[in-house]
Amino acid sequence: MAVTIRDVARLANASPAAVSATLNGSRTKGIRVGDATRQRIRDAAAQIGYVPHAVAKSLATGRSQVIGLMLPYTDAFFDKNPFCQEAMNGILREVVAAHYNAMLYTAVEESGDPHTSPSRIAEVDSRVDGMVLVMPPRHGEIIRRCQTIGMPFVSLLRPFEDGGLTVNADDYRGSCLAAEHLLSLGHRRIVHLSGNEDAVTTAPRKQGYCDTMTAAGYEPWVINAGFDWSGGQAVMERLLDLPPAQRPTAVFAANDLCAEGAMRAIKARGRTIPDDIAIVGFDDTWFATMTQPALTTVRMPIPEMGALAARMLIDLLDGKTDFPEQVVLPVSLTVRQSCGANAAPAAPLPFNEEKS
Amino acid sequence: MAVTIRDVARLANASPAAVSATLNGSRTKGIRVGDATRQRIRDAAAQIGYVPHAVAKSLATGRSQVIGLMLPYTDAFFDKNPFCQEAMNGILREVVAAHYNAMLYTAVEESGDPHTSPSRIAEVDSRVDGMVLVMPPRHGEIIRRCQTIGMPFVSLLRPFEDGGLTVNADDYRGSCLAAEHLLSLGHRRIVHLSGNEDAVTTAPRKQGYCDTMTAAGYEPWVINAGFDWSGGQAVMERLLDLPPAQRPTAVFAANDLCAEGAMRAIKARGRTIPDDIAIVGFDDTWFATMTQPALTTVRMPIPEMGALAARMLIDLLDGKTDFPEQVVLPVSLTVRQSCGANAAPAAPLPFNEEKS
DNA sequence: TTGTACGCGTTATCAC
DNA sequence: GTGATAACGCGTACAA
Numbered sequence: 001m002a003v004t005i006r007d008v009a010r011l012a013n014a015s016p017a018a019v020s021a022t023l024n025g026s027r028t029k030g031i032r033v034g035d036a037t038r039q040r041i042r043d044a045a046a047q048i049g050y051v052p053h054a055v056a057k058s059l060a061t062g063r064s065q066v067i068g069l070m071l072p073y074t075d076a077f078f079d080k081n082p083f084c085q086e087a088m089n090g091i092l093r094e095v096v097a098a099h100y101n102a103m104l105y106t107a108v109e110e111s112g113d114p115h116t117s118p119s120r121i122a123e124v125d126s127r128v129d130g131m132v133l134v135m136p137p138r139h140g141e142i143i144r145r146c147q148t149i150g151m152p153f154v155s156l157l158r159p160f161e162d163g164g165l166t167v168n169a170d171d172y173r174g175s176c177l178a179a180e181h182l183l184s185l186g187h188r189r190i191v192h193l194s195g196n197e198d199a200v201t202t203a204p205r206k207q208g209y210c211d212t213m214t215a216a217g218y219e220p221w222v223i224n225a226g227f228d229w230s231g232g233q234a235v236m237e238r239l240l241d242l243p244p245a246q247r248p249t250a251v252f253a254a255n256d257l258c259a260e261g262a263m264r265a266i267k268a269r270g271r272t273i274p275d276d277i278a279i280v281g282f283d284d285t286w287f288a289t290m291t292q293p294a295l296t297t298v299r300m301p302i303p304e305m306g307a308l309a310a311r312m313l314i315d316l317l318d319g320k321t322d323f324p325e326q327v328v329l330p331v332s333l334t335v336r337q338s339c340g341a342n343a344a345p346a347a348p349l350p351f352n353e354e355k356s
Numbered sequence: 357m358a359v360t361i362r363d364v365a366r367l368a369n370a371s372p373a374a375v376s377a378t379l380n381g382s383r384t385k386g387i388r389v390g391d392a393t394r395q396r397i398r399d400a401a402a403q404i405g406y407v408p409h410a411v412a413k414s415l416a417t418g419r420s421q422v423i424g425l426m427l428p429y430t431d432a433f434f435d436k437n438p439f440c441q442e443a444m445n446g447i448l449r450e451v452v453a454a455h456y457n458a459m460l461y462t463a464v465e466e467s468g469d470p471h472t473s474p475s476r477i478a479e480v481d482s483r484v485d486g487m488v489l490v491m492p493p494r495h496g497e498i499i500r501r502c503q504t505i506g507m508p509f510v511s512l513l514r515p516f517e518d519g520g521l522t523v524n525a526d527d528y529r530g531s532c533l534a535a536e537h538l539l540s541l542g543h544r545r546i547v548h549l550s551g552n553e554d555a556v557t558t559a560p561r562k563q564g565y566c567d568t569m570t571a572a573g574y575e576p577w578v579i580n581a582g583f584d585w586s587g588g589q590a591v592m593e594r595l596l597d598l599p600p601a602q603r604p605t606a607v608f609a610a611n612d613l614c615a616e617g618a619m620r621a622i623k624a625r626g627r628t629i630p631d632d633i634a635i636v637g638f639d640d641t642w643f644a645t646m647t648q649p650a651l652t653t654v655r656m657p658i659p660e661m662g663a664l665a666a667r668m669l670i671d672l673l674d675g676k677t678d679f680p681e682q683v684v685l686p687v688s689l690t691v692r693q694s695c696g697a698n699a700a701p702a703a704p705l706p707f708n709e710e711k712s
Numbered sequence: 713t714t715g716t717a718c719g720c721g722t723t724a725t726c727a728c
Numbered sequence: 729g730t731g732a733t734a735a736c737g738c739g740t741a742c743a744a
Contacts, residue, residue, distance in 0.1 A: 054481040056738035125410040412720035
């Protein structure tokens with residue numbers, strides 16, 4: 001059934017080595033093939049429809065041209081999390097451009113805690129040349145395993161503690177931007193809804209906010225709400241129960257989803273955004289353009305971060321060494337309607353054509 | 357560096373065959389290994405940290421436990437298309453549950469037309485045991501190639517014309533439901549915004565609408581708008597320019613994105629939905645819950661369709677044959693606010709926790 | 713340019 | 729019933 005390189009060689013009256021050299025361009029050093037033989041080989045290959053056996057090639061060369069993509073969730077790879085989607089977009093764009101393929105891995109098994117479960121990491125195996133780890137668990141098994149077996153890897157959104165190559169955004173600075181913006185609009189009672197305690201981005205985001213408030217001479221006010229929209233909604237409801245003079249006039253949420261939850265609570269009480277309460281989020285996924293009103297938020301260049309991580313890994317695999325090991329990308333503030341600083345018309349939907 | 361099965365055999369005073377049989381359970385028929393030897397082998401393997409070489413295994417067995425996932429877009433795998441996201445979710449859930457891995461492929465090269473470009477389909481190769489093709493191009497190279505090299509495949513959202521296993525939704529019936537619903541609400545001037553002409557779902561959706569209208573004694577009214585939101589917006593603007601007595605009182609769009617575009621146009625003119633014009637979409641991606649007002653739409657069980665396609669492929673690989681080759685899943689109507697039949701409160705956001 | 717050993721797990725063949 | 733030996737799959741790369 002399968003037609004091999006030896007079949008081609010036989011038909012072309014040549015050796016397997018000559019066929020290999022011919023069909024791989026002249027990348028193979030030291031082997032010369034004459035034009036006549038070359039042509040016979042090409043014809044023979046086309047005639048019998050030879051397709052190289054990728055697995056055999058991989059075994060012989062020790063390279064697969066596949067990079068592994070480790071995602072943080074179990075039962076859904078990207079779920080409806082805009083963050084993972086956009087990160088994957090950037091990563092895959094770069095992977096495809098470099099003529100690699102991507103193999104998907106999930107970090108944890110169906111059951112068990114993401115931080116401790118044995119997981120499918122055994123499958124970090126010889127089929128991939130390297131791994132891009134998206135938000136790997138702290139001091140996780142995955143990173144340790146990659147290090148043990150010498151698997152090259154780059155982590156996306158993981159601080160330096162575990163070593164290795166990393167790509168991050170400047171969370172601290174982003175929080176400063178958000179707080180400064182709200183202060184500049186005249187807000188003083190600004191509450192920060194912080195993210196999950198175990199997330200690596202939570203501390204710097206909290207710190208940036210606190211430092212900015214303190215430096216301006218105002219009291220920081222932090223409430224933990226998690227990254228889920230429901231947390232933002234629940235916390236906001238409690239805040240709306242406060243007497244008007246104690247209520248926050250502005251909310252800086254740890255991410256866009258949490259901000260949306262807060263907005264829901266505010267609208268449910270018949271208050272308006274940004275007139276009664278201003279809102280600023282964090283991440284600037286496309287999701288931020290779909291809220292009502294559109295969300296002012298700290299922009300992380302998520303697809304670019306993913307692309308950079310993939311680029312770094314591929315460079316590493318190509319033997320390049322002259323790139324920084326720890327990259328921190330700058331953030332900025334995207335001002336839309338939810339903060340009251342801007343009344344620009346809504347941006348068009350970021351969706352592309354849907355073929356269905 | 358790499359520790360092989362022969363290293364384990366040497367250390368355990370056993371043969372590679374015994375090691376192989378031991379570590380693969382007793383799946384290997386014909387080879388019996390005694391308990392003592394068995395234990396020595398396990399100890400030895402654990403001691404030197406043996407990990408099977410997946411590529412070599414794949415070469416030896418001819419199976420990789422990897423299924424390929426072919427997606428329709430080039431430069432972005434899922435882009436922000438809710439449809440692809442949800443389909444992938446279902447597919448990957450099933451792939452993971454069956455202890456397979458997924459390898460990603462993109463249908464077309466950076467340049468070139470999706471229908472003709474040579475594409476990366478050459479990479480439909482020995483590294484995967486089978487392919488799930490999401491919306492493969494009509495009579496495309498990809499399907500032909502799979503057939504030529506005997507690669508098992510299942511297509512998702514592709515009619516029967518190309519043969520092979522397919523999973524589809526009942527587009528025709530979905531359109532009937534939508535039209536019937538609007539008729540039952542008293543609408544008579546119902547316009548259908550149809551999708552891209554070359555999409556396989558366009559014709560049945562159009563037909564279901566037309567048949568229903570005709571059967572009820574009313575005139576079908578179809579305008580091509582494509583699947584993009586911008587098409588829906590543009591067409592709707594023209595419709596709003598008509599004299600009131602000629603304007604549609606209801607719009608049935610070929611998908612949710614198109615419906616959203618129409619809603620934008622309506623709101624931009626200061627009209628209200630559903631009071632001035634009622635809207636019904638098609639697909640019921642999570643996106644439909646985020647429009648203002650929430651969209652009444654025909655529900656396709658997209659993740660389930662993806663899961664089923666993956667399940668069928670895996671069954672096929674396992675040698676099962678007792679399943680239908682052409683599956684058409686039923687659709688239903690999800691009634692929300694945009695059609696005026698319902699004033700239920702908005703559903704909670706479908707997003708899970710975002711870890712960032 | 714060619715012959716052939718090699719990478720590594722599997723499995724058919726053969727021996728105790 | 730236990731287990732070892734060797735051929736095999738297939739492209740690559742070095743020695744000849």
